[in-house]
Amino acid sequence: ETGVTQTPRHLVMGMTNKKSLKCEQHLGHNAMYWYKQSAKKPLELMFVYSLEERVENNSVPSRFSPECPNSSHLFLHLHTLQPEDSALYLCASSQEFSSGGRIHEQYFGPGTRLTVT
Amino acid sequence: GNSVTQMEGPVTLSEEAFLTINCTYTATGYPSLFWYVQYPGEGLQLLLKATKADDKGSNKGFEATYRKETTSFHLEKGSVQVSDSAVYFCALHGSGSEKLVFGKGTKLTVNP
Numbered sequence: 001e002t003g004v005t006q007t008p009r010h011l012v013m014g015m016t017n018k019k020s021l022k023c024e025q026h027l028g029h030n031a032m033y034w035y036k037q038s039a040k041k042p043l044e045l046m047f048v049y050s051l052e053e054r055v056e057n058n059s060v061p062s063r064f065s066p067e068c069p070n071s072s073h074l075f076l077h078l079h080t081l082q083p084e085d086s087a088l089y090l091c092a093s094s095q096e097f098s099s100g101g102r103i104h105e106q107y108f109g110p111g112t113r114l115t116v117t
Numbered sequence: 118g119n120s121v122t123q124m125e126g127p128v129t130l131s132e133e134a135f136l137t138i139n140c141t142y143t144a145t146g147y148p149s150l151f152w153y154v155q156y157p158g159e160g161l162q163l164l165l166k167a168t169k170a171d172d173k174g175s176n177k178g179f180e181a182t183y184r185k186e187t188t189s190f191h192l193e194k195g196s197v198q199v200s201d202s203a204v205y206f207c208a209l210h211g212s213g214s215e216k217l218v219f220g221k222g223t224k225l226t227v228n229p
Contacts (some may be wrong), residue, residue, distance in 0.1 A: 004160070042121070043161075043206070043219040056216070090160055103149050103168070105208045106217060108160035 003027065004109035006091050012115045013081065021076040021112045023091030031097040032067060032074040033106065037088040049074060050097035081116045088113050119144040123207045130197055130227050138192040138223045140181075140207035150174075150183050150190040151217070153206040161206060164192075168228035197227045 002027045013019050025032065034046040048056035049068040063085075065077040075092055088111040094104040124139040128153060142148065149168040153161040165174030169183035179194045207220040 011150075040221065042221050043217075045216055092160075105163055105166075108153075108162070110158065110160045 003014075004091055004093055004107050006109040006112050008112060009110065010113045010115075012117060013078070014082070014117055015081060015083070017081075018079040020078065021089055021091075021114075023070055023074040023109055025074075025091075025093040025107070025109075027093060027095075027107060028051075029093040029095050029107070030071050031094045031104070032071070033092040033094075034074065034076055035090040035092065037090055037111070043090070047076075048097060055097060058059060078114075081114075083116050086114055086116045119148065119209055119211045121209055121218055121220040122187045123205075123223055124125070125221075125222040125223070126204075127226060129130070130225070132194045132199055132229050133196045134227075136192070136197045136201075138205055138207075138225070140190045140192065140220060142188050142190065142207075142209050144188075144209055144210040144211050148209040148211045151208040151210070152179070152181055152190070152192050153208060153219075155204045155206065155222070161168070164205070167182050167191045172222055184219040197225070199229055201225060 007022045031050045033048050036044045045058050046060045047066040052068045061082050067075040090111045091109040092106040094106045096104050120143045122141050151166045152164040154164045155161045167174040167177040167183035172183045181190050181192045204222045204224045206222045208217050
């Protein structure tokens, strides 16, 4: 397995369910990201982890809860979601978290298509 | 704050046609500029990038030139193929920022 993988690829859940999205990167990277991609809107950065520490939380509702147990794995725990949370959730990783003018390319997974009913 | 504006799609072309997708940006300082491509059912892939003014990024026949005077980074390809059908995203990374800022994406369909 190479690159960035995400499971499941598709998920349908009711508003009262609890589910988790999983992301795994096989690139030896130290930074991982969750993005939300909705129709007709730019990609929205949700969370950033660098060396398993959360460094960015972009005003995301608490019904989304990230977890980064190690530098290769990233989870997004979901509970009591709303229909407007239906979207494609993309995971990405980069060698380091870009800072101080040094920019590291992000590598994206295929995404999880989430439908909240 | 930083922002990216790219042309609304969808764009439909015939094979071998010339492609231009416009992208303009607003940023302080000297951002780096990117084009990402998303093929159906897949995640985003970096297509090309330019890190300073007048740089030209190129890959797979696509080109874009970083124009600071017009704050633009238009994507061009001289002869598109059916396999180029995808959604294209313009993005910037500010010189003092840790985040990528994306445009809304432009869907390209190339017909045989």
